Amino acid sequence: MEVANGAAPLAKPEIVSFDELLEDALKGRIVVPRFQRPYVWKPTDIRKLLESVLKGYPIGSFFLWETEENIERTDKIGAIKVSESATSSRRYLLDGHQRLATLLSVLMLPANYPRGHADWKWWVYYDLDSSLDSEPFKHFLPGNDEVDSKYFPVRSLLSTSDFLKEARRIENDEWLNRADMLARAFRDYRIPVTVMRRGSLDQAVEVFSRLNSRGVDLTRDQMASALTYRSGGPNFNLADTIDGIGEKLTTLGFGNTNRKTIFLSIGAAAGIDFQRADLVSSIRHPDKIKTLERASDDAANALESASRFLINVGVITDRLLPYTNQLLLLGHFFGKCKSPNAAQHLLLTKWFWATSLNGWFAGANTTDINNGLIAMANLASDIENGVEEHIKAQPIRQFPRTFDLRSARIRANLLIQLLVAKPRHIAGDLLGNPVDGATIFNNEAFRNLPYVFDRIWNTDSASSPANRIIALRPGNRKTVKKALLELAENGHTEILQSVCVTPPAVDAMRDNQPHLFITARESELSRLEQEFVSRLGLVIRSDIERSYEEVDTE
Secondary structure: OOOEOOEOOEEEEEEEEHHHHHHHHHOOOEEOEOOOOOOOOOHHHHHHHHHHHHOOOOOOOEEEEEEOOOOOEOOEEOOEEOOOOOOOOEEEEEEOHHHHHHHHHHHOOOOOOOOOOOOHHHOEEEEOOOOOOOOOEEEOOOOOOOOOOOEEEHHHOOOHHHHHHHHOOOOOHHHHHHHHHHHHHHHOOEEEEEEEEOOOHHHHHHHHHHHOOOOOOOOHHHHHHHHHOOOOOOOOOHHHHHHHHHHHHHOOOOOOOOHHHHHHHHHHHHOOOOOOOOHHHHHOOHHHHHHHHHHHHHHHHHHHHHHHHHHHHOOOOHHHOOOHHHHHHHHHHHHHOOOOOHHHHHHHHHHHHHHHHHOOHHHOOHHHHHHHHHHHHHHHOOOOOOHHHHHHOOOEOOOOOOOOOOOHHHHHHHHHHHHHHOOEOOOOOOOOOEOOHHHHHOOOOOOOOOEOOOOOOOHHHHOOHHHEOOOOOOEOOEOHHHHHHHHHHOOOHHHHHHOOOOHHHHHHHHOOOHHHHHHHHHHHHHHHHHHHHHOOOOOEOOOOOOOOOOOOOO
8 A cells, every 4th residue: 555644544443432422523523524425314224223222233333534634524414513623633434424423413413403394304212111122213203392201302312411301201110210221321332433544535545445345334436536535636526526417417307316327427438437446546646537527527418418318208207217227328328429310319219118128237237337338339439339239138028917116117117108198187186187207206105106906805916017007196085996987987088098997997997806907907008018119119028927026126
């Protein structure tokens, strides 16, 4: 390892208490560098961490880099605004951001902290009437101002005055003993911390990459962002650049594009394989950082063009994009060919639908993706390419037996329904109006889609994609089935057709025959898909058995 300032970095383990760790964070002695990713943990993650502490289980170590170098830092950790350190020496947190933000925010939360929809996750309580095996930590949704005395606020555990104040509310001696046990468990808990002293930022990241290969707290894009920082060097911050590209994609409906896709797109534009490269040696020099800066602009424009292409072929929201690597490969094409001709556009469209339906990306490894990037570059240059190989690689599958939005094949089917059938609202004030697919699938409360028959003993029929309708729930306790039957009684056949409900399916509903309904609607969905793909010169193979398990990810 290269020696900085004549002294090799020294990594020394320490054991600290919560009080020490959180006090150092509050006083600015431990800081979070800006290249760290934002807080992403869910309430379930918070509760699991607290349960591990209560049971004395290890929660992992923290990795700090102690230096006098002044790196841009965040002024908040989780919910808590932190102070500036009074000394020039700081400890930068390189591993453990999500855990530290959770502990600091939950245990040091001010009594007057808001309880609104953006803040409720920090208010955690311990159920004094529960057992250790029954998920004792609870969240309360906004609006629950009055909390029963059996729920002890976790924010009051480390402060003696706050603990005594809450203890006065407890009249049950057993509950009081449990509250005391809870406080002791948190006050006595010890955390391993590794502190690296001396050395450069490059070395800090390299040490981290060798100590930790999990990619949990500091992913490769954060590591690369750290390495692009240079005190007094080029004015380029990779983390901010990735955020900026993500914001641009949000305006196109592709704001859920993960950072890794943007990161890999920048690497591809710069000619660096970030999935395989040794980041320290790949981007540590200023000239390479300048290359990345230029490539970032190219990648931003290319991903925007790729997003517009996807919108043009029918992807109305990235929530329904079958595979995120499709955006990566399309971006690489548009980075090299800003205005494709008709033949290129047609082949890209055919490629998108074929790979969405045949699962090529589900089994693609790093080498396959790199070959795909080469194929897209060749297509952009109008020379012989490997794009057709992706189209022919695997047979196009029938849609699966089970509905799961994690299935790329399901998302592709929903896109086809939105594009071809053009679903219309089946009830309420919007009756007959076109369904806005982006509104439904971008909203967690709507996107799982309602059942037509919600009580079927045969699980195959109950879980069939044909038992789900692209629609909002009717409301006023009206079921989807009842809403569809009312449409049939009132002669709204065009609305029924838009949600792929045929006359045989209506008859099956009238006779309360769910299996016949599923059969009829599966037939209509299959017909819709077959006609759509045949216009692209593709064929759905009916001789391949339909799968029960269609969850596939890259």
